[in-house]
Amino acid sequence: MKRLLTNLGWPVLVALIIVGIYAYGKARPVEVEIAGVTRGRIEEYVTEEAQTQLRTERVVTADLLGTARRITLEEGDSVEAGQVITTVEDTELKLYLDVMQASLKEIEGHLAGADVPLPKESEVAAAEQERVRASQEVEGLEQDKKAAEAEAAFAAKDFKRIKGLFESGSATDQQYDMALRGLETAAASLAAFERRLAAAETAVRVADLRKQVLLDSMGDTAYLHDVYGAQLEQTRKMMDLLSHEIAKTRVTSPIAGVVLEKYVHSEQFVQPGAPLVKVGDMESIEIRADILSDEVGRVEPGQQVLLVGRAVRDPSVRGRVKKIYPSGFTKISALGVRQQRVAVLIDFENAELQLQPGYELDVKIAVAARDDAVLVPSEAVFATAEGQAVFVVLNGRARLRTVSTGLKGDDYYEVTAGLEPGDVAILRPPSELKAGSRVKREAAGDTPM
DSSP: OHHHHHHHOHHHHHHHHHHHHHHHHHHSOEEEEEEEOEEEEEEEEEEEEEEEEESSEEEEEOOSSEEEOOOOOOTTOEEOTTOEEEEEEOHHHHHHHHHHHHHHHHHHHHHHTTTOOOOOHHHHHHHHHHHHHHHHHHHHHHHHHHHHHHHHHHHHHHHHHHHHHHHTTOSOHHHHHHHHHHHHHHHHHHHHHHHHHHHHHHHHHHHHHHHHHHHSOTTOHHHHHHHHHHHHHHHHHHHHHHHHHHHTTEEEOSSSEEEEEEOOOSOEEEOTTOEEEEEEOGGGEEEEEEEEHHHHTTOOTTOEEEEESTTOSOTTOEEEEEEEOSSOEEEEOTTSOEEEEEEEEEEEOOTTTOOOTTOEEEEEEEEEEEEEEEEEEGGGOEEETTEEEEEEEETTEEEEEEOEEEEEOSSEEEEEESOOTTOEEEESOOTTOOTTOBEEEEEOSOOOO
């Protein structure tokens, strides 16, 4: 040994040792995990976050101006279609009805005593004062009606704009509901003024007739019978109209469902169209997913949808694509990126899942599928300058295969060229693995069936 050191020298010996270690390292097999290439079914998905919502929900509003009684229902309570939510006390309508009832009795009295002598001047003057008062009330109500018509026209225009945005997915459910309530409120207010104007105009006609009757000769009893009979019929019809309006003081639910929101918690004064409660049909629950515009072209109505997430109790439940909105909208992602998306609605059976409105989950829309495809684990596929590639094990060494892929599932690629069933692929190739390297195979566990 000493003689060898003397002849070669320490530097040369160290170099030889390093070369030997490197050669041993090159010759040592690289430990790898493997999986077999097989045939089977593969499905490709468009995956997106989604949220449940109700297809059928209604905001119950007041139809009349008045005091709404306290609503005893609470959020989560069930209601039947036609069930009374609350009542609205409208003293003005009842006052009009009392006036009409008094006029009815007066007309009936005149009709019974049509043969009385000519009226006194004081009676004619009183009738004239009543006519003037009724005419002034009509003038005031006509101005109020014009203002209400302007408000109703504006509300209709605003609702049409919001509805268009909502149908395209650019407006929220809350914006749509607010616009709808604004339209209903304006329409109810206009209807209320129209009813009051009609009542006031009827009062003017009744006053005119009363004055005319007083001025006309009482000797023509047949004429008086006709006049009083017409007044009687007109007053009764007006009373029927008022009774119909008073019936609207009973506010009922238009659908069967569950109380989602409660807007009036105690007795309070409300305007026509004021929201009282929101009722939703829990059987009409659906899922909305906002899909990237680049991917929505692969989505079609009827495609099967997998439902994933903590809220999903039964992972075997599947949904189906029901509707794809005709236009997209801009949405800001959680990272602040502006994205073009399209709303997609999904139907599903909620009996097992029992999802509630507003639940978040993930949906996986099956956009493509193929049976008897050549499958390789996605962990075996990597990119090279020439395209996608896979290391396979052949005679104990790693061999590089360039591959062409088709569908991509959650865990597998479909291979259309470059691999055959029975090939053994290397999963997550180590950085030191090269083409031709000896490998020590170590079973990875799962292989496609």
